[in-house]
Amino acid sequence: MGTALITGATSGIGLELAWQLAAARHDLVLVARSSERLERRAEEIRAAAGVRVEVLAADLGTTEGRGAVVERLRQQSAPVGLLVNNAGFGLGQRLVGGDLSREELALEVMVRAVLELSKTAAEEMVPRRRGAILNVASIAGLTAMGTYSAHKAWVRTFSESLASELQGTGVTVTALCPGLVRTEFHDSAGMDDSAWPSISWLAAESVAAAGLRAVRRGQVLCTPSVRYAALAAGLRAAPRFLVRRFAGADHYARAVV
Template identity: 45%
Template structure:
């Protein structure tokens, strides 16, 4: 068995990260591996997962397991639930990061796309959290990070609605389970330089440069806030101020810039 980076005699914890091949998911996996945690990497692209796993094992001396699964599909979700439910290989940290965006407005989207969007952000994250909690509560120890968004505080189509659910759920779960050793945090980043907007086909120039964050900062602050037991993490002072203002300003003024294609 590989030992933690810092040589601790204790067995390393295992973290499962969804959407782990790029962006925030890849950065969560990297920083958790850097801390000495073994990782289970979940995403659809098996080839990219294997490349990421090899890099983490080589760089940090941890064990990196690959689990190719589509979390918009019931079979994919079931495969990850099965891994989270394995008592012989406990997962101590769950990062629900997998996500997608829809470029067009709600009325213009195919309802099948909207249902897929809702399943990924809400239903799948709920199922994985429920599965992980069973072992965590028995062990009286565990951490769950749900990657939400500052959109959870703003009126921004069904993306905001889905992220609002994650935010509310995380706040409640942290209250409900903190006393039983499980810390649950909703990490709510603003615009972040990842592949997310590129996959949407969104023109990133709709938001000014000062609004863009680096994935490394978002993950570093999110992990720190989770380790402190905070229910909500809003990375960067600029977004903390923006969300504070959003709570008192009219909704039409805080909806954010309109999305447009490249």
């Protein structure tokens, strides 16, 4: 995979992916908004793994931030072999009565950035006949739990479409679709973890490992853990009115503090 560029790399699944890729001797480009956190994480990884770690402070919610990452993906002197679109956040609100600017920011970060960066990476990788894109989606994309579910449904379908388009080029696309993961995600969104039973939670380490195994196999869809794979199968098979009833807006609202 060569050098891996990871967005949302200072915490959660993104940070765990960085550590596991570094342990496998891959150089890294870490992307996030906070320069201070990026430098701290980069120094920790350099010291422990001895790999090259670049940092790129960029806000993917802005045209300028996305442009900076696009420019790095086009850099020929140090090509990126793996793009990980991981940046995202929980909105922590319902659409009706919620802050529209927060909804628009979510679209920029979790949809537009995935589109722009994936397009750029694919156009750079195809002439080299090798490369991979890992888009972090969610099992939420199979539910009806708020606009976050809609964003992740888009990421999943987009990833499948791009994987089909790139078939035979040597470039693969994987959508990682985890369930609930123990990270800062829910606290940052102001959501109540107790809305879900303890058995629902996965460790970021196992989710990252599953995603990287899927990338190495060229697997298009990856849902870590047997229980979530079974749940995903059930959600796909269930009538949508049942999904809306049992995995819809009412259940989401109970988790919003």
